[in-house]
Amino acid sequence: MTAALEIEGVWKSFGSLDVLRGIDLTLAEHEVVCLIGASGSGKSTLLRCINLLEPIDAGRITVEGTAITDDRVDINRVRRGIGIVFQAFNLFPHMTVLDNVTLGPRKVLGRPSAQARTDALALLARFGLEEKALDYPDRLSGGQQQRVAIVRALAMQPVLLLLDEVTSALDPELVAEVLSVIRELAGAGMTMLIATHEMGFARDVANRICFLDEGRILEQGPPDQIFREPREERTRRFLQRIIEAGRL
Amino acid sequence: MLVAVVSSVVVFGVLGWLIVTSPGWESVKTSFLNGEVFAESLPLIVGAFVVNVELFVISEVLILTLGLVLAVLRGVPGPVFLPVRILATVYVDTFRALPGVLVIYILGFGIPGLGIAGIPVDPFIYAVLALTLIYSAYVSEVYRAGIDSVHPSQEAAARSLGLSRFQALRHVVLPQAVRRVIPPLLNDFIGLQKDTVLVSYIGVVEIFRQSQIRQAATFNFTPYVVTALVFLVVTIPLARLTDVLLARQGARRTTSRVPSAMPAADSL
Numbered sequence A: 001m002t003a004a005l006e007i008e009g010v011w012k013s014f015g016s017l018d019v020l021r022g023i024d025l026t027l028a029e030h031e032v033v034c035l036i037g038a039s040g041s042g043k044s045t046l047l048r049c050i051n052l053l054e055p056i057d058a059g060r061i062t063v064e065g066t067a068i069t070d071d072r073v074d075i076n077r078v079r080r081g082i083g084i085v086f087q088a089f090n091l092f093p094h095m096t097v098l099d100n101v102t103l104g105p106r107k108v109l110g111r112p113s114a115q116a117r118t119d120a121l122a123l124l125a126r127f128g129l130e131e132k133a134l135d136y137p138d139r140l141s142g143g144q145q146q147r148v149a150i151v152r153a154l155a156m157q158p159v160l161l162l163l164d165e166v167t168s169a170l171d172p173e174l175v176a177e178v179l180s181v182i183r184e185l186a187g188a189g190m191t192m193l194i195a196t197h198e199m200g201f202a203r204d205v206a207n208r209i210c211f212l213d214e215g216r217i218l219e220q221g222p223p224d225q226i227f228r229e230p231r232e233e234r235t236r237r238f239l240q241r242i243i244e245a246g247r248l
Numbered sequence B: 001m002l003v004a005v006v007s008s009v010v011v012f013g014v015l016g017w018l019i020v021t022s023p024g025w026e027s028v029k030t031s032f033l034n035g036e037v038f039a040e041s042l043p044l045i046v047g048a049f050v051v052n053v054e055l056f057v058i059s060e061v062l063i064l065t066l067g068l069v070l071a072v073l074r075g076v077p078g079p080v081f082l083p084v085r086i087l088a089t090v091y092v093d094t095f096r097a098l099p100g101v102l103v104i105y106i107l108g109f110g111i112p113g114l115g116i117a118g119i120p121v122d123p124f125i126y127a128v129l130a131l132t133l134i135y136s137a138y139v140s141e142v143y144r145a146g147i148d149s150v151h152p153s154q155e156a157a158a159r160s161l162g163l164s165r166f167q168a169l170r171h172v173v174l175p176q177a178v179r180r181v182i183p184p185l186l187n188d189f190i191g192l193q194k195d196t197v198l199v200s201y202i203g204v205v206e207i208f209r210q211s212q213i214r215q216a217a218t219f220n221f222t223p224y225v226v227t228a229l230v231f232l233v234v235t236i237p238l239a240r241l242t243d244v245l246l247a248r249q250g251a252r253r254t255t256s257r258v259p260s261a262m263p264a265a266d267s268l
Helices: A043-050 A075-080 A097-107 A113-126 A142-154 A172-187 A199-205 A223-228 A233-244 B002-020 B025-032 B035-074 B079-097 B100-113 B123-149 B152-160 B165-180 B182-202 B207-218 B222-255
Strands: A005-014 A017-027 A032-036 A058-063 A082-085 A160-164 A192-195 A208-213 A216-221
Touching: A005 A043, A017 A043, A017 A216, A032 A043, A032 A199, A043 A058, A043 A082, A043 A160, A043 A192, A075 A082, A075 B152, A082 A142, A082 B152, A097 A113, A097 A142, A097 B165, A113 A142, A142 A160, A142 A172, A172 A192, A172 A199, A199 A223, A208 A223, A208 A233, A216 A223, A216 A233, B025 B222, B035 B079, B035 B123, B035 B182, B035 B207, B035 B222, B079 B123, B100 B123, B100 B182, B123 B165, B123 B182, B152 B165, B165 B182, B182 B207, B182 B222, B207 B222
Parallel strands: A032 A192, A032 A208, A082 A160, A160 A192
Antiparallel strands: A005 A017, A005 A058, A208 A216
16 A cells, blocks of 8 residues: 655755754555654754745655655646644635635635535534635634645545644643644544644544654654653653643 | 915915016016916817827836836846846846936937938937836835835745746736836826926927927917916826825824734744
């Protein structure tokens, strides 16, 4: 069986700063992997590289058997199949919720407007957002905006969903509604790579946890092992700090 | 409220009194505010203003289009497009540097002067051409500022859905950019309306040329006052509208709940 996502020896630097220093990671289909690690450890950069928002300096990324980092690949075609949700939502403020969700299907997949609309409304209803369909994003709470952003990514029917600290910009009381959406997606079998600071959530939802440190995956394993008996000293110290901050 | 009324009455009263008691007031009144000349030149001057309206309406449509194209071309990324960016930049620099009157003169007299068969000789065409060249340079800078004001995360979000660079520009970046720069665009539109009088130099009989003709015929300056009034009537409402739009935009910006930028530390 081909892996949903295969990352081999990926390096990425910004100027003289090496942000990713040889990342190897494979996701099977329906697998949910959480990336944890301090700010600046390379989690977001890795996700942006997989979505080709950042060109990589070395290595190879393969999605469902297609080498997407190949020069000859059609970037726009690759991105259709890979959804990404950002920390700051990045909804389009000049469009209604419905237009935000249907833009990709209409302009990229060439769906007729009526069909895109029907599909979008069904998807919004699935996540309790049907009443917001005609509102503009600035009328929504942060949690609702982030759920819309997730729906917008799902409307493209991606084979892989990347979530980049999607709850970090939310007020604490709004975090749960977004996490429950992600749990539902995990339950439905969506392949996901999630960068997160929510350790309790990561332990719940992930099949596997990867600890990133200074641009490398220092250790990875099932949540129980990583959180209870991490092998690496740095992982232990990182988790200790999280516990001291009351986040686990 | 009372203080405002009293202070206004006093200030304007004193100003008015100073003017009407000045030693030259009687002669200025007869040469600039002659009722008879006013009544007889008003229809002619308003009639000539139609030419200015045609000038600035046709030019504005061309300016908004060309300005947008220039702004987009200056922002095309990639080494292959360096010549395009250079050309667009040279264009914008050139037409912002040249005094408008010079451009109008050079085009209005120079191009017909080439004597190429079939080339139009109507000065109106060169007037539109000159105004379009001058103002599209300014307007492209306004658009560019608007495009730059849209956070890169918006384009990233659009591209991440699979939209091409052009689609992202067309559906996500430009609609937001243009909305933000409508007030400064209106400002430039007001400038354009006033600058239409400059084309009188190349023989277009528009409002200013007509008032010169009336002035010469009547030996009286009242036609200029008529022209000034016409511009005030047309331009002031537009200026007020610009202010209202700006104020509304300012209010919206302070109440917006959309986070405009990602924290820099977490973007790694």
